[in-house]
Amino acid sequence: MRRDLPKIYSxxxxxxxxxxxxxxxxxxxxxxxxxxxxxxxxxxxxxxAGILMETRLVGKTSxxxxxxxxxxxxxxxxxxxxxxLF
Numbered sequence: 001m002r003r004d005l006p007k008i009y010s011x012x013x014x015x016x017x018x019x020x021x022x023x024x025x026x027x028x029x030x031x032x033x034x035x036x037x038x039x040x041x042x043x044x045x046x047x048x049a050g051i052l053m054e055t056r057l058v059g060k061t062s063x064x065x066x067x068x069x070x071x072x073x074x075x076x077x078x079x080x081x082x083x084x085l086f
Contacts, residue, residue, distance in 0.1 A: 004049045008042050023064045
């Protein structure tokens with residue numbers, strides 16, 4: 001992320017992405033990383049860079065999930081699928 005998005009990268013931004021299972025622009029605002037419009041732009045940049053993926057809209061709020069969490073979830077479903085023998 002530091003290499004792909006050096007203008008928006010910060011330790012706090014990384015923490016928000018890796019601590020929460022999902023991200024909203026309000027999460028960036030509440031931590032003090034950016035104001036509302038800049039936070040929305042940060043989310044879009046993270047989605048464009050492939051770090052986050054936009055999953056759904058809740059009301060007017062866009063929720064994004066980290067790609068590595070999505071991959072872990074898919075792997076867990078595959079490993080612990082009902083009827084799978086070890």
